[in-house]
Amino acid sequence: MTLRLSTAAALLCAAFAAPSALAQTTAPPIIAMSDAEQAQPEMPRLLPMRERAEVIDRILAERLETVIPQIMREQGIDMWVLMAREYFEEPVIATMLDAESMSARRRTILIFHDPGEGRPVERLTVSRYGMGGLFEPAWNPDEQPDQWQAVADIVAARDPQKIAINFSDLSAFGDGMTLSQYRLMNAALPESYRERIVSGEDLAIRWLESRTPEEIAIYPGIVRIAHSLIARAFSREVITPGETTAEDVQWWYRDQLASLGLTPWFHPSIGIQRAGAEGMLEGKTVIQPGDLLWTDFGITYLRLNTDTQHLAYVLKPGETEAPGGLRAGLAATNRVQDHLLQAFATGLSGNEILARARAAAIADGLDPSIYSHPIGLHGHGAGTPIGFWDNQNGDPRGEYRVRANTAWSIELTSYNAVPEWGGQKVDFRSEEDAWFDGETVRFLDGRQTELTLIPAG
Missing domain, CATH: 3.40.350 (Creatine Amidinohydrolase; Chain A, domain 1)
Known part of the structure; x- marks a missing residue:
């Protein structure tokens, strides 16, 4: 039987209840969705390989039983x-x-x-x-x-x-x-x-983009794994200002994932924005006090993918918070996120959502760039893109219509002048994973609203 939205939502709520139906079978820890992101999230328990296989096969069987009949009849195939x-x-x-x-x-x-x-x-x-x-x-x-x-x-x-x-x-x-x-x-x-x-193009996209109740139930915990690793990467455990390079942090991620039996679906990124320096510094650049750090990090676990971009500030000696201009820049990016979430509607194309969100953000005095995408069985998942970083005017690939029960990476940035950096324009990138139930977009494990602070020493 095809699951309607109300049924799926009921099953999802049941999965978050205690004791849950999922807890009676092999399953990773079930974490409730939240709009607020934890500053120092604990790493959820990872399943041994045999139990991971049990979860993967159970979810696949459910998808074949429910998603396949739904999409074939929907498409008349x-x-x-x-x-x-x-x-x-x-x-x-x-x-x-x-x-x-x-x-x-x-x-x-x-x-x-x-x-x-x-x-x-x-x-x-x-x-x-x-x-x-x-x-x-x-x-x-x-x-x-x-x-x-x-x-x-x-x-x-x-x-x-x-x-x-x-x-x-x-x-x-x-x-x-x-x-x-x-x-x-x-x-x-x-x-x-x-x-x-x-x-079979639409069948392929519908199969890949559709999320089942169990997938959505376990997804916040998968994102929590990524968030916990980012929190460690952006800390004195990994970064010693004046010594650690951007690429040192990238390879720390890779070593950690290998030790946990997890897979990155792309090589992690670390970038540095610095007062007086143009663009994003990378590679062998040494991280210094006063730097604004950016990371782009994604993992694959139980066949589901994450994609996260966070920002951190390296405190100068004597500082207890980031400069006001940097804090305001992240707040502006959060406002762009809000405009994008409000633009979502079932049946709209990615291009239409992009146009609505950009118009609202610009009217709000913001300088946005929106390039969000579906996520799920692939990192850059099947479905409609909502903008590209190099094309903010719509694209033929963005004509596909948004469906309910789909997962998204809310990926975007806003550009803001930072007074403390002599008016230098800074790129405040953000990316958080979310779920669209057909009416509302909810973050799977919250979003970053405050800069992570790394002590100078």
């Missing part, structure tokens, strides 16, 4: 054919592999078929290896050696009216079909079925 080769997984199949399948095996072909009349969607695998019991094996190579003919036989037996395969001019997530596989499949299909092939 009665058959979706996906295929990938070993070590060349297309984006969708990569998220459908069970936790013990590290990659596609030889050629993995997955077929979803909706027989209609409310009957369950068939999940078939045309491959030599199993798929964790999540797909029904539908090919016996001893009886039919030709894998492509096996696919053609499945198609003919079910006579679908629309056969979706993943090709797209705009979205990488919906463009997983390779030319060679398309040619081989077409050669096996009777001509009458070739004419029924349509793009």
